[in-house]
Amino acid sequence: MAAASPTRNWLQAASRTGTVSQGENLPWPLAPGSSRLALPAMSDLAIAVAIAGVFGTLIGSFLNVVTWRMPRNQSVVTPPSRCPVCGTGLSWWENLPVIGWLALRGHCRHCDTAIHPRYLLMELAVGALTAGVVLLCLDPVAVPGVLGHGPWQGAPWLMKSGWPGWLVPALSASALLTLVWYLLVASIIDLEHTIIPDELSKGMQLIAPVLAVCTYNCAIGTFPIDWLVRINEIGHATPTPGVFSLWLVGIVGGAALLLWLSEACLRLVYERYMAPNEPWTPDDTRGVVVGVRWFQTVIALWTVLTLIVAWSLPGVAGVILAMQLALAVFGMLAGWWSLYLVGLIGTVAFRRNAMGFGDVKLLAPLGAFLGPFGVLYALAFASVLGSVIGIVLLALRRTVQIPFGPYLALGAIAAMALAPAVHARLLAPLLN
Ligand SMILES: [Zn+2]
Numbered sequence: 141m142a143a144a145s146p147t148r149n150w151l152q153a154a155s156r157t158g159t160v161s162q163g164e165n166l167p168w169p170l171a172p173g174s175s176r177l178a179l180p181a182m183s184d185l186a187i188a189v190a191i192a193g194v195f196g197t198l199i200g201s202f203l204n205v206v207t208w209r210m211p212r213n214q215s216v217v218t219p220p221s222r223c224p225v226c227g228t229g230l231s232w233w234e235n236l237p238v239i240g241w242l243a244l245r246g247h248c249r250h251c252d253t254a255i256h257p258r259y260l261l262m263e264l265a266v267g268a269l270t271a272g273v274v275l276l277c278l279d280p281v282a283v284p285g286v287l288g289h290g291p292w293q294g295a296p297w298l299m300k301s302g303w304p305g306w307l308v309p310a311l312s313a314s315a316l317l318t319l320v321w322y323l324l325v326a327s328i329i330d331l332e333h334t335i336i337p338d339e340l341s342k343g344m345q346l347i348a349p350v351l352a353v354c355t356y357n358c359a360i361g362t363f364p365i366d367w368l369v370r371i372n373e374i375g376h377a378t379p380t381p382g383v384f385s386l387w388l389v390g391i392v393g394g395a396a397l398l399l400w401l402s403e404a405c406l407r408l409v410y411e412r413y414m415a416p417n418e419p420w421t422p423d424d425t426r427g428v429v430v431g432v433r434w435f436q437t438v439i440a441l442w443t444v445l446t447l448i449v450a451w452s453l454p455g456v457a458g459v460i461l462a463m464q465l466a467l468a469v470f471g472m473l474a475g476w477w478s479l480y481l482v483g484l485i486g487t488v489a490f491r492r493n494a495m496g497f498g499d500v501k502l503l504a505p506l507g508a509f510l511g512p513f514g515v516l517y518a519l520a521f522a523s524v525l526g527s528v529i530g531i532v533l534l535a536l537r538r539t540v541q542i543p544f545g546p547y548l549a550l551g552a553i554a555a556m557a558l559a560p561a562v563h564a565r566l567l568a569p570l571l572n
Contacts, residue, residue: 185278189271192313196270197237199321200263206325207262210340211333226251237263269320277313289560291509292316293356297460315354319509323549326502330545338431341501345438348505349445349468353461357471359560361513362568363463368450379459381450388450388466392443395473396436402480403429409484415492428497435476435504442469468508475507475515476500482519499544506552510559513567515552517559522551 206216221230228250234240241260248255276292294308322344326336367387369377406428410420446469450462483495507515526547533540 192274193271196267200266201237225253291355301457311354315351327546336498344505348508352508353464470512471507474512476504518551518555522547
């Protein structure tokens with residue numbers, strides 16, 4: 141492996157000297173596979189994963205309702221599930237995931253209308269995904285190889301917080317499951333309706349940083365630790381919230397200013413370069429501006445909260461939490477700006493609308509989980525995947541239009557699994 145990162149050196153020093161850690165002497169929490177949590181016994185692990193799988197099928201059943209109703213602007217809570225053809229309400233056992241569909245043999249009890257097998261597949265798939273995420277979070281070394289290092293390892297600040305150890309995998313599993321379920325719903329709705337509902341993407345922008353800091357969101361790339369602490373010649377580290385605040389406010393302020401300027405840029409590009417058969421109206425501009433304003437508000441909110449953490453929480457836990465929050469904010473900005481710029485440049489180059497603004501709003505919150513480097517890997521993986529599948533479809537002479545949202549979702553998952561290893565082996569040595 142590459143040389144130890146500055147982060148690692150500092151924290152090793154901190155836990156040796158106890159200056160910042162205030163007497164804690166815990167093993168280094170950021171190294172792969174060195175969680176201080178005692179792994180559950182095999183049988184306990186199997187039981188937990190099995191319960192997660194069953195719980196996942198229930199969630200899958202609910203996500204079926206969400207993917208059907210949300211793009212049709214119907215409430216996802218009421219009325220209870222009913223047959224879309226004859227309107228008969230489902231009894232309690234027919235609502236049971238997997239079992240209900242199998243007992244009915246895929247047909248309505250009253251009118252015999254076929255119930256699509258996708259509902260069964262969704263329940264099974266979400267059950268399997270949920271079990272898999274819980275296994276990864278409870279036992280991060282269960283999957284060997286590149287997957288040994290990633291966001292499922294648990295939040296470093298939580299490990300240093302002195303809170304009960306079981307909270308670490310419980311919170312990382314909850315956060316990652318929320319993300320996986322969200323990506324699945326957004327992808328299915330995008331595939332069927334070529335739209336990602338604003339409730340989904342704007343809601344995720346708002347909560348992404350709090351979910352992200354429940355996970356190991358610093359797996360990809362490094363963070364300049366001299367923003368956060370000053371280390372003297374004998375290894376004593378003192379937090380420097382003033383330096384950290386200047387960097388944070390400077391970067392976020394610059395990005396916010398650019399966002400504001402980008403509105404004018406957008407008007408210029410879209411009203412001038414769009415193809416005649418794709419008219420761009422002032423209403424379209426207004427829609428984008430509303431999205432930009434929401435994103436700016438979310439970024440401002442999380443910047444203020446990060447500053448409060450940096451100034452008010454003492455000790456190693458507070459310093460690492462501030463770092464994780466800053467990575468989440470920078471990741472969201474990187475996710476937003478990368479795709480936004482690609483869209484603007486593409487529109488000028490190809491003289492047609494090259495930006496799905498829904499995709500920008502989807503990628504931004506993924507940056508909170510992946511960090512500013514990881515989200516670029518996600519975009520790269522998504523583009524490669526999109527090109528490969530596009531070429532295959534072209535070769536098969538299929539003319540289906542696949543929206544970019546599902547590719548971004550897969551790209552983000554791929555980045556979580558592969559980017560830490562790719563970055564450490566390929567790019568980090570070049571940057572050092
Ligand atoms: Zn029916």
